[in-house]
Amino acid sequence: MHVPQLPTAELHHPTRRQILAGTCTLAVAGAFGAPHAAAQAAPHRFRTGAAEVTLLSDGTMSAPLGWVLPDRSSAEIADALKPSGRTPGDFPLQVNVTLVRLGDALILIDAGSGPDFAPTRGKLADNLDKAGIKPDAITHVVFTHAHPDHLWGVIDPLDGGTMFPKAKHFLPAVERDYWLKPGVETTVPEAVRGGAIGTQRRLKELGDRIEITKAGTEILPGLALVDSAGHSPGHVCVHLRSGSDQLMIGGDALTEPVISFARPDWPWGADWDKDRAIASRKRLLDMLVTDKIPLVGYHLPWPGLGRVERAGTAYRFVQN
Numbered sequence: 001m002h003v004p005q006l007p008t009a010e011l012h013h014p015t016r017r018q019i020l021a022g023t024c025t026l027a028v029a030g031a032f033g034a035p036h037a038a039a040q041a042a043p044h045r046f047r048t049g050a051a052e053v054t055l056l057s058d059g060t061m062s063a064p065l066g067w068v069l070p071d072r073s074s075a076e077i078a079d080a081l082k083p084s085g086r087t088p089g090d091f092p093l094q095v096n097v098t099l100v101r102l103g104d105a106l107i108l109i110d111a112g113s114g115p116d117f118a119p120t121r122g123k124l125a126d127n128l129d130k131a132g133i134k135p136d137a138i139t140h141v142v143f144t145h146a147h148p149d150h151l152w153g154v155i156d157p158l159d160g161g162t163m164f165p166k167a168k169h170f171l172p173a174v175e176r177d178y179w180l181k182p183g184v185e186t187t188v189p190e191a192v193r194g195g196a197i198g199t200q201r202r203l204k205e206l207g208d209r210i211e212i213t214k215a216g217t218e219i220l221p222g223l224a225l226v227d228s229a230g231h232s233p234g235h236v237c238v239h240l241r242s243g244s245d246q247l248m249i250g251g252d253a254l255t256e257p258v259i260s261f262a263r264p265d266w267p268w269g270a271d272w273d274k275d276r277a278i279a280s281r282k283r284l285l286d287m288l289v290t291d292k293i294p295l296v297g298y299h300l301p302w303p304g305l306g307r308v309e310r311a312g313t314a315y316r317f318v319q320n
């Protein structure tokens with residue numbers, strides 16, 4: 001998931017002085033709801049077999065109802081939310097970035113929004129620092145897809161280079177080629193159109209630092225990409241396996257803690273191909289339940305970690 005169409009975000013280029021002075025105010029300030037506490041949350045660490053996993057907040061956002069689920073009435077949404085005690089309103093969304101230490105490798109899965117987007121976002125660099133992780137210690141950056149809230153944070157706003165100078169950067173070929181197409185902004189859902197040009201610019205800045213990959217590839221032994229196209233053309237989840245333990249880093253395949261699970265066949269405003277997104281979501285849910293794989297959701301309530309259970313003909317997310 002990403003922010004709604006916000007063309008002004010791309011027009012604002014903070015100067016080096018503004019960034020260094022911390023006085024950069026963004027044109028999009030106030031476009032989304034108030035920040036939540038998770039942006040300041042301490043890193044959340046746990047183990048998956050021999051791997052050490054750290055969840056880090058890049059911040060928060062709150063997306064308007066009509067943008068998230070444009071095809072559903074507020075009565076339908078109220079009915080879906082009822083068991084959770086929530087009522088329709090803006091959808092609060094966390095931005096949970098996953099870091100995996102696997103042997104000598106330190107793998108960052110998605111890179112947040114960076115400082116150019118909105119004041120409640122772009123906290124990853126600070127939270128990496130608080131976790132004692134230097135940017136040049138990252139050996140791999142693996143993108144689930146190229147939407148702004150997953151990709152833009154990889155670019156250093158001071159020099160246009162990568163924030164992670166020693167890392168290999170992995171993106172599915174389908175995803176890279178789609179976003180680099182001239183006129184891509186005319187082919188994305190209206191809800192994400194404002195970010196298309198910015199994504200293209202950043203992919204050009206990354207250039208041949210991007211190592212092309214595809215669903216099914218094992219980036220490292222025990223770390224494989226799982227096809228979940230639909231939210232974007234080349235969306236992948238990242239499946240970590242170590243010994244008998246597993247973890248699925250789900251990107252944006254499952255974004256909302258109630259509706260994505262209870263109504264997996266509802267189309268979402270930000271999905272590039274709604275039918276493919278629904279099919280991917282259902283396939284992933286079935287896999288998570290059948291194989292008992294814990295899930296980290298990029299936008300689920302901080303820190304985004306939990307498990308999926310069957311609930312009638314659908315599912316529910318049970319937070320750890």
Ligand SMILES: [Zn+2]
Nearest residue numbers: 001002149252
């Ligand atoms: Zn997202």
